[in-house]
Amino acid sequence: MQNPDRTTVREGAFGNATGLVCRACGAQQELGPHYACLECFGPLEVAYDFGTVTREQIEAGPKSIWRYQPLLPVPTDIAAFPNTDPGFTRLVKADNLARELGLKTLWVKDDSGNPTHSFKDRVVAVALSAARELGMTVLACPSTGNLANAVAAAAARAGIKSVVFIPENLERPKILTTAVYGGTLVAVRGNYDDVNKLASEIAGEEEGWAFVNVNVRPYYAEGSKTLAYETAEQLGWRLPEQVVIPVASGSQLTKVDKGFTELGRLGLVEPTPYKIFGAQATGCSPVAQAFREGHDVVRPVKPDTIAKSLAIGNPADGPYVLDTCRRTGGAVEDVSDDEVRDGIQLLARTEGIFAETAGGVTIATLKKLLASGQLDPDAETVVFNTGDGLKTLDAIADRVGPAATIDPTYTAFTAADLV
Numbered sequence: 001m002q003n004p005d006r007t008t009v010r011e012g013a014f015g016n017a018t019g020l021v022c023r024a025c026g027a028q029q030e031l032g033p034h035y036a037c038l039e040c041f042g043p044l045e046v047a048y049d050f051g052t053v054t055r056e057q058i059e060a061g062p063k064s065i066w067r068y069q070p071l072l073p074v075p076t077d078i079a080a081f082p083n084t085d086p087g088f089t090r091l092v093k094a095d096n097l098a099r100e101l102g103l104k105t106l107w108v109k110d111d112s113g114n115p116t117h118s119f120k121d122r123v124v125a126v127a128l129s130a131a132r133e134l135g136m137t138v139l140a141c142p143s144t145g146n147l148a149n150a151v152a153a154a155a156a157r158a159g160i161k162s163v164v165f166i167p168e169n170l171e172r173p174k175i176l177t178t179a180v181y182g183g184t185l186v187a188v189r190g191n192y193d194d195v196n197k198l199a200s201e202i203a204g205e206e207e208g209w210a211f212v213n214v215n216v217r218p219y220y221a222e223g224s225k226t227l228a229y230e231t232a233e234q235l236g237w238r239l240p241e242q243v244v245i246p247v248a249s250g251s252q253l254t255k256v257d258k259g260f261t262e263l264g265r266l267g268l269v270e271p272t273p274y275k276i277f278g279a280q281a282t283g284c285s286p287v288a289q290a291f292r293e294g295h296d297v298v299r300p301v302k303p304d305t306i307a308k309s310l311a312i313g314n315p316a317d318g319p320y321v322l323d324t325c326r327r328t329g330g331a332v333e334d335v336s337d338d339e340v341r342d343g344i345q346l347l348a349r350t351e352g353i354f355a356e357t358a359g360g361v362t363i364a365t366l367k368k369l370l371a372s373g374q375l376d377p378d379a380e381t382v383v384f385n386t387g388d389g390l391k392t393l394d395a396i397a398d399r400v401g402p403a404a405t406i407d408p409t410y411t412a413f414t415a416a417d418l419v
Helices: 055-059 065-071 095-101 120-133 146-158 172-179 192-205 217-222 225-234 251-265 286-293 318-328 337-351 357-371 389-395 410-416
Strands: 017-022 044-048 091-093 106-110 138-142 161-167 184-188 209-211 242-246 275-281 332-335 381-385
Touching: 044 217, 055 065, 055 225, 065 120, 065 225, 091 225, 095 106, 095 337, 095 357, 106 225, 120 138, 120 146, 120 209, 120 217, 138 146, 138 192, 146 161, 146 172, 161 172, 161 192, 172 184, 172 389, 184 192, 192 209, 217 251, 225 251, 242 251, 242 357, 251 275, 251 318, 275 286, 275 318, 275 357, 286 318, 286 332, 318 332, 332 337, 332 357, 337 357, 337 389, 357 381, 357 389
Parallel strands: 106 381, 138 161, 138 209, 161 184, 242 275, 242 381, 275 332
Antiparallel strands: 017 044, 091 106
């Protein structure tokens, strides 16, 4: 992965990326392991000079996020390096769910089909590329679970060391599905915000450590744009009219907006209007609260929800989520833990998709937005399922099970009156 003697990155290491720009003040920095503006300490994101990119060029690419290589901060030979090759997950026409909710056209972008069964494989793959090009030797992260899986798997595939930090009360399936890859897994006493603070301190002290969502975060975040690219391509190169996206740090939502915008500017789609809606669990809903109250500042909260993958009490991109949803005419809403469980079961029963708790949040929020009139039932809608329900079995363990336990006889079956 790394060349310890490297002092400069190779030409084309970041593809069509030209630099880093501050999202707060607009100041520019060179490409490198930077994540905070030198002028105002605001967050940095990647800037590009895309040149000409065509649909045909993209469609000729691999069935993974690397088909969008010209639109990402990765080299042209990215597919040649060992990685988990995430992306190009299915877009499911959800007619059964649409009928039940009273929607005209509904799609589910189902990212549970990624290598470690969540959308985090996308962002980690882009972060891994940046870490490799920058000569870093350790892939690391603070995580609420899905990112831990993705980092551990990506590092194993690339043949490098991983160090992952998680809250000690994380769901057991997510702990096991991180530890199995053989990296270093560290449980921390505290919530995600405590874990994130520790990771930031370590990132500032340890040489050669790539904390994917800290010191290489600008590159990592760009991976979420591929959700927008794939959705538009799978819809026949057009934008949906409204989307519902779960909110943890908020980066996924803002980067889907960035992806839609880039496609329009490049002429790959007609830049039609769309609305973006954010979904949170009530037990950790600082962005939804700020939206309801008309605030621009997101006040941190202490998470208390079964949706642990969304349990970030101080979301870094919270203010940008507010701006995106307000600018596009959307909203940010939250739902209770019981509504989350209902959402998981509703999606499974109607479409055969078993979502983790974050997906339950999204489906329950979709239902709530429809009931309140905030979401247009006649507009084409896409909801994002970001992870697999096998990771959060405890959420529905006391709600589902056998209809009956019977003796192995036909008489016993008929006596049970099950059908």
